[in-house]
Amino acid sequence: MSDLPRSVYVHVPFCRHRCGYCNFTLVADRDYLIERFLAAVDWELQQMPTSLEIDTLYLGGGTPTHLSERQLTKLFETIERRCKRAGNCEVTIEANPCDVVGRQETFKRLGINRVSLGVQSFDAQKLQQLDRSHTRNQIVEAIEACRSFAQSLSIDLIFAAPDETLNDWRRDLAELKGLPINHISTYELTYEKGTRFWNALTQGRHSIATEDLRLEMYDLTIAELANLGFCHYEISSFAKPGFESRHNTVYWTGKPFLAVGPGAAGYLNGTRYQNTQSVIRYLQQVEAGMSPVFDLDELPPMDRAKELLAIGLRRINGIAENDFRDVSGLSFEQCAQNALRKLSELGLLTSDGGTIRLTARGVRLYDSVAVEILGK
Ligand code: SF4
Structure with missing residues (x-):
């Protein structure tokens, strides 16, 4: 590695269930694979020719907080052996709102200082439609719990859900008022092949919001979040001053980063690579001592x-x-x-x-x- 990365992404591919719109690399309700996954990440990191000093660490998924506190501790110990965190390292974990309360001490001990909470919506009906298992109250409690250890708290929100109107989205955005969050990522719902939502779309049970409505929702987002003091700093990202995601900025500025775990995509020495997206194949390859990389793209x-x-x-x-x-x-x-x-x-x-x-x-x-x- 001639151009040593100072950022690391770890893909944690476990969830309780698969949400209807999600086509990420993950397995649902197969927690018996977690120990094998932890060993595989350890193996991947051991293949690095040298240890790293890092400025950002990002645990994404899947749902990293689906791991138990013991498993999370083990994962952090594994990472720490090869990746020393610089003094002000940004350590982000993607979290399900159901997984935060009562675990604050562990998150704090592990040095997690930024949480990206998969809120998606505050509306009970929309949450149910999106297959999310949390409630509005759990979101509020999770946000409150994060305050005890996270310097920065981001939430994800989805718009253009099936049958959602501009006013529905306005009501969702209004829920943000007064919440102690300093970063928001908003995404338009997309219909990906192979998902249940895709099937519903092709069978005529869902319809995609019109382009006009989607643009109106995006415009509304920009306006409402500006009113709440969030600066629009990237197409899908809004932050209070000083709370822009340092990790994601690495992606947007073409800097190298290491990525481990199934489906993880990294960028090293001008080469993009991606690990195999099948969790089982990833585990089998690593357990056989073979690199899980299935796609190497040395771009001209x-x-x-x-x-x-x-x-x-x-x-x-x-x-x-x-x-x-x-x-x-x-x-x-x-x-x-x-x-x-x-x-x-x-x-x-x-x-x-x-x-x-x-x-x-x-x-x-x-x-x-x-x-x-x-x-x-
Ligand atoms: S919780 Fe997130 S990663 Fe897991 S299935 Fe749902 S959308 Fe996908």
């Missing part, structure tokens, strides 16, 4: 630069040409002259003092911007 410099540009534009402050050149070795023009000119003419991009960023319209139409830059 131009492709890598285009990706960096497209991802970097997700940040509302945009991307500075100097930073871009430092990472990619190319100027904006060398990378995507025609696409950038076209996007500017369409009013989706603006540039100022060597920095390009999305216009307000470009923010709403980010997917089209990315497609144009990537040339796909």
Whole structure:
């Protein structure tokens, strides 16, 4: 590893059940695999040629808090053996609102200082529709419990759920008022092949919200969260000043990061890689002493630069040409002259003092911007 990563992602692929819209790499209700998973992560980390000093550690899933306190402790001990945390290391855990209360001391002892709570909604009916097992009260209690150990608390919210109206979403957003959270990630519900929601869609039991409604919901999100003091700093992310996700910023700025666990995707030495997405195959491969990586993508410099540009534009402050050149070795023009000119003419991009960023319209139409830059 010539360019040593200072960020680590660990994918914890266990959940109580699979929510109807979810196609993440995970197994539901198969907790007997957890010990094998812990041993596999240990093996993966032992394959690193050197120990790391890290600035951010992110446990995602799945539901990392589905692990027992003993299992979480073991996982942290495993990580710690190979990844020394720098003094102000950001340590994030994705948590189910049902798993927090009563475990604060353990989270604190493990040095977890940031929680990403899978809230999705405050509305009982919407939660039920999304197959979420928590209630509004459990969310509020979990948020309160996080205050005792987390310096930063983020919540995830989903909009454009089946039959959701603009007013329903407005009511959900109104619930945020006064809550002690400093980061919000919002996602439009997507229908992924192989999920129960996908089946419901193809059988006509669900219908996708119209594009107009989805854009209205997004506009409302931006406006309401601004009223609550959240700065829109990335397409799907909002933060109070100083509480932007440091870990995710590593992704958006093209820095290297190590990723372990089934389905985990990392970026090292200019190469993207992904571990096998089948949890069972991942375990079997590692137990046989074989690398679980199934996809290695050593991108040509131009492709890598285009990706960096497209991802970097997700940040509302945009991307500075100097930073871009430092990472990619190319100027904006060398990378995507025609696409950038076209996007500017369409009013989706603006540039100022060597920095390009999305216009307000470009923010709403980010997917089209990315497609144009990537040339796909
Ligand atoms: S809790 Fe999250 S990761 Fe687990 S099944 Fe539901 S949406 Fe997927």
